[in-house]
Amino acid sequence: MPQPWSAPVAPGPVSATVTIPGSKSLTNRALVLAALSTRPSTLTGALISRDSDLMIAAWHALGVPMTVEGTTITVGTNDGFHGPAEIDCGLAGTVMRFVPPAAVLADGQVRFDGDPRARERPMGTILEALRALGAVVEGDALPFTLVGTGGIAGGTVTIDASASSQFVSGLLLSGARYDKGLTIHHVGKPVPSMPHIDMTVEMVRAAGVAVDDEEPNTWRIEPGPVGAVDWVIEPDLSNATPFLAAAAVTGGEVTVTGWPSKTTQPGDAIRDILAQMGAEVTLVDGSLTVRGSDKLSGVDIDMRDVGELTPTVAALAALADSPSVLRGIAHLRGHETDRLAALAAEITTVGGDATETEDGLAIRPAKLHGGLWRAYADHRMATAGAIIGLVVPGVSVDDIATTAKTLPDFPAMWADLLGGAR
Numbered sequence: 001m002p003q004p005w006s007a008p009v010a011p012g013p014v015s016a017t018v019t020i021p022g023s024k025s026l027t028n029r030a031l032v033l034a035a036l037s038t039r040p041s042t043l044t045g046a047l048i049s050r051d052s053d054l055m056i057a058a059w060h061a062l063g064v065p066m067t068v069e070g071t072t073i074t075v076g077t078n079d080g081f082h083g084p085a086e087i088d089c090g091l092a093g094t095v096m097r098f099v100p101p102a103a104v105l106a107d108g109q110v111r112f113d114g115d116p117r118a119r120e121r122p123m124g125t126i127l128e129a130l131r132a133l134g135a136v137v138e139g140d141a142l143p144f145t146l147v148g149t150g151g152i153a154g155g156t157v158t159i160d161a162s163a164s165s166q167f168v169s170g171l172l173l174s175g176a177r178y179d180k181g182l183t184i185h186h187v188g189k190p191v192p193s194m195p196h197i198d199m200t201v202e203m204v205r206a207a208g209v210a211v212d213d214e215e216p217n218t219w220r221i222e223p224g225p226v227g228a229v230d231w232v233i234e235p236d237l238s239n240a241t242p243f244l245a246a247a248a249v250t251g252g253e254v255t256v257t258g259w260p261s262k263t264t265q266p267g268d269a270i271r272d273i274l275a276q277m278g279a280e281v282t283l284v285d286g287s288l289t290v291r292g293s294d295k296l297s298g299v300d301i302d303m304r305d306v307g308e309l310t311p312t313v314a315a316l317a318a319l320a321d322s323p324s325v326l327r328g329i330a331h332l333r334g335h336e337t338d339r340l341a342a343l344a345a346e347i348t349t350v351g352g353d354a355t356e357t358e359d360g361l362a363i364r365p366a367k368l369h370g371g372l373w374r375a376y377a378d379h380r381m382a383t384a385g386a387i388i389g390l391v392v393p394g395v396s397v398d399d400i401a402t403t404a405k406t407l408p409d410f411p412a413m414w415a416d417l418l419g420g421a422r
C-alpha cells in the first residue's frame with residue numbers, strides 16, 4: 001500500500017472551471033453496443049480509466065478489435081466472439097454485468113474473474129437469467145465460466161433486479177442478438193438506479209433496436225441486428241460531483257463545462273441536491289456553476305435512483321449544520337465496498353456522527369477532526385474523503401490511487417482546483 005495521501009485543505013473559497021472526462025456508464029455501454037454491431041463504430045470523448053480499459057481488454061480477448069487514440073476509441077468489425085477467453089472484470093460492475101450477456105454468443109468457453117471484492121458482488125441473478133435463456137453457465141458468482149456455442153435462444157425471463165439495475169441493463173444491451181429476442185419481467189423490491197436503465201434503453205434504441213418499456217418493470221426487445229453508431233460521450237456527471245461539492249463546502253465557485261441540457265445520467269440530480277443544501281446552482285449554455293454560501297444544510301432524500309451520488313452527498317451531509325437522512329439505498333451494500341458501512345465508519349473516524357439505517361444513512365452535525373480515511377478500493381469513498389479534507393485539517397486518504405477506476409487524474413485535478421483558491 002502506498003503512503004496515505006494528505007487531503008489538501010482549501011486555503012479559502014475555491015474558484016475554478018473544471019473539464020470532466022467522459023462518462024463511465026456511457027463509455028462502457030457504447031463499447032458493448034459497438035462490439036455487438038457488425039460494422040465499425042467510434043466513440044469520441046470516451047472515458048479512459050481502469051473500468052474502460054477492462055472493458056476494452058474484454059473485447060480484445062473475445063476477438064473484437066478496438067484502438068484508442070487520446071479519448072477516441074475506434075471499434076472495428078468482428079466475425080463473432082471467439083473463445084476460449086479469459087476476462088478480468090477488476091471491480092467494474094459494468095464489465096461483470098454487461099459482458100457476460102454478450103459473451104454467451106461466443107463459440108467457446110469464456111472464463112470471468114475479478115478483484116477479491118468483485119467475487120462478493122451480486123451476480124447470481126444475471127447468471128441464472130442467462131441459464132434460463134439457454135446459456136450454459138458454470139458458477140453463480142465470480143469466478144464463473146460460460147460455455148458458448150455461438151448463440152442462445154433468448155425469450156422471456158423473470159428476475160429480481162432489486163440488488164442492481166445493471167442486471168436489467170446487461171441483458172438489454174445484448175437481447176436483440178438472441179434468437180427470440182428478450183422479454184424481462186422484474187419482480188421484487190423496486191429496481192434501483194432507474195435512470196441507468198433509461199440510459200440503456202435510449203442507447204439500445206439509438207443503435208436501431210426496438211425496445212418496448214411502456215409497462216412498468218417489463219422490457220421487451222425485438223430480435224435483430226445492432227447498428228453501428230458514432231457515439232459522442234458526455235462528461236461523467238457523477239465524477240463532477242466532488243468538484244461541485246468543493247464549491248459548496250468552501251463557499252467558493254466551481255463551473256463544470258460541457259454539462260448536457262438533457263441527459264439520462266443520474267449525476268444531473270446533483271443540481272437539485274446542492275440547491276436543497278443551500279448552494280446557488282445555475283446552468284447556462286452548457287456550463288454548470290455552483291456557488292457555495294456560508295451555510296450548508298442537511299437533507300432528507302430518497303437516493304434510490306441516484307445511489308452513485310451517495311458518497312459525495314454523505315460527505316456534504318457530514319459537514320452540514322443540520323441532520324440528514326439518505327434513504328432507499330440498501331443496494332449500496334453490494335457496490336465496490338459496502339458503502340453504507342464504509343461511510344458510517346469513516347465519517348465516525350473523523351469525528352462525525354453517522355449511522356447506518358436499514359436502507360441508508362443518518363448523519364447528524366458534529367465537529368470533525370483529522371484522521372485516516374479508508375477508501376476500501378472504492379473510487380467514490382476516496383473522493384468523499386477528499387471533500388471533507390478540504391475544510392478539516394489532517395485528513396488523509398489511505399488509497400487515493402483507487403480513483404483510477406473512473407478518474408485517473410483525480411489527484412492532479414484536485415490540486416488544480418485548489419490552485420485557484422482565494
Ligand SMILES: O=C(O)C1=C[C@@H](OP(=O)(O)O)[C@@H](O)[C@H](O)C1
Pocket residue numbers: 024025026093094163164165166169192193196307308331
Ligand atoms: O449501469 C450503470 O452504468 C450503473 C448503474 C448503477 O448500478 P446499481 O444499479 O448497481 O447501483 C450505478 O450505481 C453504477 O455506478 C453504474
Ligand SMILES: C=C(OP(=O)(O)O)C(=O)O
Pocket residue numbers: 091092093094308335336380
Ligand atoms: C457502483 C459503481 O460502480 P460499478 O459500475 O462498478 O457498479 C460506481 O461507480 O459508483
